[in-house]
Amino acid sequence: MKYGVNEHGYYGDFGGAYIPEMLYPNVEELRQQYLTILNDASFKAEFDDLLKNYVGRPSPLYHAKRYSEKYGANIFFKREDLNHTGSHKINNAIGQILLAKRLGKKRIIAETGAGQHGVATATVCALMGIECVVYMGEIDMARQAPNVSRMKMLGATVRPASSGSKTLKDATNEALRDWIANPVDTHYIIGSVVGPYPYPDMVARFQSIISEETKKQLVEHTGKQLPEYVLACVGGGSNAMGMFYHFLDDESVKLVAVEAAGKGVDSGHSAATTFLGQEGVLHGSRTILMQTPDGQVVEPYSISAGLDYPGIGPQHAHLYKINRAQYVSVTDDEAMNAGLLCSQMEGIIPAIESSHALAQLEHMTFKATDNVVICLSGRGDKDLDTYIKHFNY
């Protein structure tokens, strides 16, 4: 793949494995084994079976007729919101739990921000009967209380991350510390296309099912494999990478990644990483991240807990730098309005993360023949409180 990772774990200038020696054996074991395991026939069979019969794949590619009329193009929603546990996160969790089993791991750790990845991880651990510990920022635990309860009900232990800013990046730090202390029996299921190599590549491969299915489904809908536009929201960037993956080499397809501008890119309350960030190293990879001139990581803000991560995956940083994908941002208000519009025009309440991708439609102009695919990465049940407060329902 032209835009894929090289043997040292780099995408152009980005990627690598900037990890302390304590993590080296864990990450090296993964690096040596992940491709062999992923390409193994029995692994593929088990992964495909679970995606079909447990997750409910393929997720529909839905032709949104009223949206198409409104925006003057053929708009399709890739319905990751219909997956078991309510988002695309389960694709990666299934892949990694099967990998962990083959590596002989007895214990799983994960980080979570909004709780979607934590729930997906707790779910697959319950499915496989493996011990599960999820790290979650103290502040996120308070604002996403229902997901904390879901994880507990699924049998996971939820440990508060009370260091630093007490949110997703600190939960990631705590998970990494746990992995340092438990290097032999534990696998760390990272939830996005971030972290040291091979994680960004491995997670992208597990999520690439999204674009693999989309290509086939587009043929059924349009007679063509390729759309003109593909849109997805980006926090760390896993649904976007899954949605872009099989279109990367098709240069005619315009890829649009939508970041969270929060209260506005220049408001001081934003998570628009490519607009506000510089190149640096975060959580084991060289990427673009929001930081002070002194190299301290800045706490981002978005109304969507799944998008307020200070970095983006290294492959995104590469696609941004070489202009293969366009990186844009929409504000909290724009996203919330898009979520409401989608609810009332299509009968689908999207996750606020996904509403960011929908909001970008307002800023685009299309030809009537354009085919446009938007990744509806998750459902809005978890966000009802936030929607209700915002619109005073």
Added chain:
Amino acid sequence: MDNEPSTISYKMNRLNQLFAAKKENLLSIYYTAGYPALNTTVDIAEALEKAGADFLEVGFPYSDPVADGPTIQHSSEQALENGMTLNLLFEELTELRKRVSIPILLMGYFNPILQYGIERFCTKAAELGVDGIIVPDLPMYEYEALYSEHFIKNNLSNIFLVTPQTSPDRIRKIDELSNAFIYLLSSSSITGGSLQLTDNIKDYYKRIKAMELKNPTIIGFGITDSSSFKKACEYANGAIVGSKFVKLLAEENYMEKIPGFIEAIKF
């Protein structure tokens, strides 16, 4: 990359001179610059030298110190709140070599160095009399392929960590790339734990001793008192005390307590 042994390009620095002169019971102390207050870095270094520390590691703080336990995390947060930056640290170190003669290493995470500029960082550190750098999250591949020239040019020793899980091949490679000492972790853990001399850990120390590495070894993580220091020195050339000293800095009148602290560990 040419694969000539990196030692050829180095001149002896203070670390090399120290290790040539003293082979055992070397005591190193770690502390975080800017903690508990700004403008204390050189004062603390001077007091530690007088008290009998052999060399020092001065940490510069980072917002996301994944290899550190609660004590050093807290000191980093406090130092950042106090306004510590690399620029400020380098200002504080202007007086360093007028007042302190033992070897000094800077220790911290890679991102602040990257923002400062790695070449500029190495040049500045060397100019102020720093002898070595410890960057836990700068791996061997990236160091060798991308950055080693700046270290070598400035006569700075880059210190690698080794854990009980590090493979013999990798230890050999680390030995080849090192030119001052190798930092042996007492267990696979973050900073601030306790020294557990299980049979596995003893085997690990013995295994490394039997490798007859060209570089001296110093044990760190979990060294808190005279007993753990002495045990560590049975297996290596010396040991590093970090979290325990950082805890002392939280106490009142900590400057007056430094001589007693060092004495209690060394003797």
